Amino acid sequence: MDPPFEEKYKSLLTNTTLLSKDKDYVIMSDYEEHELPIIDLHRLTLSFSEREQCVKEIRQAAREWGFFQVVNHGIPQEILEGIQLEQRKAFHHPFSKKAEENILNLPGYTWGNPAATCLRQLSWLEVFHIPLTDISKISGEYKSLRESIEAYTATAEKLAKDLSEILAENLGVSSTFFQENCLPETSYLRMNRYPPCPFSSEVLGALPHTDSCFVNVLNQDQIGGLQLWMNGKWISVKPNPEALIINIGDLFQVASNDVYKSIRHRVLASKQAERFSLAYLYCPRKDAVIESGMKPSMYRKFTFGELTEQNARDVKETGNKGGIPRFLM
Numbered sequence: 001m002d003p004p005f006e007e008k009y010k011s012l013l014t015n016t017t018l019l020s021k022d023k024d025y026v027i028m029s030d031y032e033e034h035e036l037p038i039i040d041l042h043r044l045t046l047s048f049s050e051r052e053q054c055v056k057e058i059r060q061a062a063r064e065w066g067f068f069q070v071v072n073h074g075i076p077q078e079i080l081e082g083i084q085l086e087q088r089k090a091f092h093h094p095f096s097k098k099a100e101e102n103i104l105n106l107p108g109y110t111w112g113n114p115a116a117t118c119l120r121q122l123s124w125l126e127v128f129h130i131p132l133t134d135i136s137k138i139s140g141e142y143k144s145l146r147e148s149i150e151a152y153t154a155t156a157e158k159l160a161k162d163l164s165e166i167l168a169e170n171l172g173v174s175s176t177f178f179q180e181n182c183l184p185e186t187s188y189l190r191m192n193r194y195p196p197c198p199f200s201s202e203v204l205g206a207l208p209h210t211d212s213c214f215v216n217v218l219n220q221d222q223i224g225g226l227q228l229w230m231n232g233k234w235i236s237v238k239p240n241p242e243a244l245i246i247n248i249g250d251l252f253q254v255a256s257n258d259v260y261k262s263i264r265h266r267v268l269a270s271k272q273a274e275r276f277s278l279a280y281l282y283c284p285r286k287d288a289v290i291e292s293g294m295k296p297s298m299y300r301k302f303t304f305g306e307l308t309e310q311n312a313r314d315v316k317e318t319g320n321k322g323g324i325p326r327f328l329m
């Protein structure tokens with residue numbers, strides 16, 4: 001098996017008494033499946049009233065769901081197919097190449113979760129986490145991957161910026177904030193692969209988390225498994241091949257004083273199928289100040305760098321990031 005989960009996590013996998021009792025980690029056999037709200041972004045280019053209706057739906061979905069789907073999103077199909085193909089090729093290199101030879105010349109390849117002390121803290125996935133400052137380092141035989149990443153992130157950035165400006169307009173955020181603070185190289189691309197998992201009733205694909213960004217442009221395949229924590233339970237998201245998912249991250253929850261929701265999500269592992277997803281995390285410079293223009297503010301002002309450093313310390317100490325609750329007044 002590649003990556004070698006069964007070897008590395010043998011002691012956790014053979015001792016099934018090591019299951020977490022925490023509600024976040026419980027895995028049942030069936031879940032309610034929901035279709036997220038679908039928003040047709042073509043209307044942003046039409047008449048004033050059509051645009052206003054579309055804007056209203058985007059803000060409503062960000063308040064009520066924190067997750068929605070977009071169609072006519074402006075990312076050409078061939079660019080999407082190009083990155084999906086390159087993503088598969090990158091993961092299908094032998095494990096030794098991915099893990100030891102650092103094929104992409106990036107430090108960002110990870111798999112599993114070395115901090116797991118019980119089975120349900122293990123994530124059955126491998127990730128290339130790519131800071132976009134670093135893509136020029138991908139060279140040589142991986143040039144086609146670099147070109148696909150460049151084409152995809154250029155279009156994803158425009159989509160994320162347009163949506164962020166719409167979401168921020170009524171929050172008292174400066175109209176030039178995103179232009180000035182979220183640059184092409186300050187965002188991140190996460191390429192995820194969830195290998196088939198023989199222990200899918202005991203192990204999650206991705207552990208519950210929120211995303212530390214303004215918005216995440218999420219492209220998933222048709223396998224399914226993504227779940228959201230809503231109204232006290234996990235619900236499954238129905239995949240839609242026509243749509244991209246947009247989810248609100250922690251930075252918008254702070255900027256909106258909790259009006260927009262950064263929803264906890266996780267991914268179930270699949271017994272038979274391999275699953276891929278691609279997350280474009282729209283992030284600002286490390287020195288960008290994150291604050292709410294609404295008074296009284298629920299959070300103290302902080303820089304994006306403070307949040308990422310705090311999260312990194314938390315992960316090291318506890319296995320989980322503390323996220324924005326750490327900055328509550």
Ligand SMILES: O=C(O)CCC(=O)C(=O)O
Pocket residue numbers: 190192206211218220226265267276277278279
């Ligand atoms: O694989 C998915 O659908 C979700 C991935 C995710 O939550 C992430 O990369 O932050």
Ligand SMILES: [Fe+2]
Pocket residue numbers: 209210211265279
């Ligand atoms: Fe996520």
